[in-house]
Amino acid sequence: MDQVLIEQLNRWHEEDEQQRIVDLLLTVPEEEREYEAVSRLGRAYNNLGLYDEALNQLKKIAEAGQQDPIWHFRVGFALYHLKRYEEATEAFRTSDKLETGNQNTESWLKWSLQKAEKQQRQELRMAAKRAAAVEGSASEEVPFSNMSFEDFWDDSEYAKKAYQSAPPTDELIASIEEELGYKLPASYLALMKQQNGGIPKNTCFPTEDPTSWAENHIAITGILGIGREKSYSLCGDLGSQFMIEDWGYPDIGVVICDCPSAGHDVVMLDYRACGRDGEPEVIHVDQESDYEITFLAENFEAFIRGLVSEEEYDTSEEDKEVALYKVAHGKFSSLLEELCTPVSEVEQIDQKIRSICTRIVEEKGFFSFHADELSYLMYDVQFWLYTKSYPDTTREQYLAVYEKMIAFGGEFGQGGYAPGWISEWLDRRKEEGRIVQENGHIRFTDQFASEVIQQLREA
Structure with missing residues (x-):
């Protein structure tokens, strides 16, 4: 590739304009793409x-x-995110042998090894x-024998209001099971x-593997009851089906516990091994780590006993303290820096943003x-x-770019x-008339933009 093109691609990479890299390189006929062009195309994908698609491109130059x-690092990166951890380990290991001492490669190799071992155990x-399900080895013991629930539940008004319903009838249980599709x-x-x-009084469960919540345990907020009326019930508006259908959790069972992260992780009954009528395992599903699954307990009773x-x-x-330091001193993402640079309506807007986020952490x-x-x-x-910088923004474009500002900043x-x-914030602002849509483009009304500016000035 000529030097001008290389410099352009480097600039777009630094600006996180990956789609522009792809679009440009795809204009080059495939038979004319050199090794470096295909490698950069794989990186952009x-x-x-x-x-x-990244793997498909990188395989075309595998021999070279x-x-x-x-090349091995980029292959490993793709394999890792496809959850092919053993193959990713081999790719990163080869990259490490070819260029020893690269800390980034060493970190990805370590993470791949950990994930591969976890995947093998699973x-x-x-x-x-x-095999046990085929042999019919399910236990016939009475659930929770010798376990007292006298001091198990939190009897706060919030717990009663948000989670607790009347004891389920056999008819209700049957209809909920039919709706969920699981026994x-x-x-x-x-x-x-x-x-x-x-809400149980004990809300933590130990884990062998780290999650986004902690190195050695997960936490729950409450246990969903059987019903539809309460938001936090199996078929409530924040229940199992909502988390699977709207939040993207895997359709492998039933969400039974929400967690303090407010949607970023849940606890589920996992029916993959036992079938829809069998005895499910209990797992933690971590949305922040691409819905990674962590085994918790062999069954629900073991989970409850282990809290x-x-x-x-x-x-x-x-x-x-870590979070406070982050919001006070952490470097802004390249996109957030770009958006803050031309702002003249608010002095020291970067400090205003840090001030609001400090209050959130407090x-x-x-x-x-x-x-x-x-x-x-902050939304x-x-x-x-x-x-303000990109006035011709559609709803779809904004939802796609949102994560590049702070979420994954x-x-x-x-x-x-x-x-x-x-999505809920966008819908609410539109219903309030504070966001308007013109020719497919969305923006704040002038009045609400002025209100946001004033809130920033006062932050």
Whole structure:
């Protein structure tokens, strides 16, 4: 490739304009694309999350790439995100041998090894579970024998209002099972007949593997009851089907617990190995890590018996300090920096953004946007900044670019987000008449943009 083209591609890469890289390189006839062009095309597809296409491109130059550590790294990156961890490990290991001492490669090799080992354990466990199901070895023991529930539940008014329903009838259980498409385990039914949904006093469960929540445990907010009336019930408006259909959780079972991350992770009954009428395992599903599954317990009873107090893992103060440092000193993403640079309406807008996010961390103890007042202000700020620089923005374009500002912003970022929150915010602002659409393009009304600017000035 000539030097002018290389410089252009480098500039777009730094600006995270991956689609422009793809569009330009695809104008070159395939038979005329040199090794470097195809390699960069593979990288751009990787950065766009199109990992299969990245692999397809990189395979075209496989023979020439055997001694190139960058080629092996890009192959490993695609394989890792396709959850082909053993193959990713081999690719990163080869890259590391060809270029020793590269810390980035070493980190990805370590993560791939961890994921591969976890994946192997899961496959062996599920194979054993399937074999046990075929042999008909399900336990006939009475659920929760010798376990007292006298001090199990939190009896706060919030717990009762948000989660607890009347004990389920056999007719209700049957209709819920039919709607979900799964037979609920006997231990879950036994607990729900004792109390139908609620918040347990012990809300943590130990794990062998780290998750986005913690290195050695997960936490739950509550246990969903059997019903439809309460939002936090199996068939409620924030229940299992909502999390699967609207939030993208895998359709492999039933969501039974929500978590403190407000949608970023859940606990599920996993029926993959046992079938829809069998005894499911209990798993944690991590949206922030591409819906990664972590095994928790062999069955629901074991999960309930294994819950422990959050006091055993209380790192809230340390976590809060880390989050406060992040929002005060973390480097903005390249897109957020670009959007802030031309702003003249608000002095030191970067400090105003940091000030709002500091208040969010002070209130929550962590850095995340949900449906509260300050989070909505940050949704407003990001939208105003983006549409100020890119006025011809459609709803689809904004939803696609949103994550590049703060959600996955690197140092000044949250490491993930729930798309549902952004869609709901957009819909609400449109219903309020604060966002208008003209010729397919969306923007704030002049009046509401002025209100957002004033809130920023006062931050």
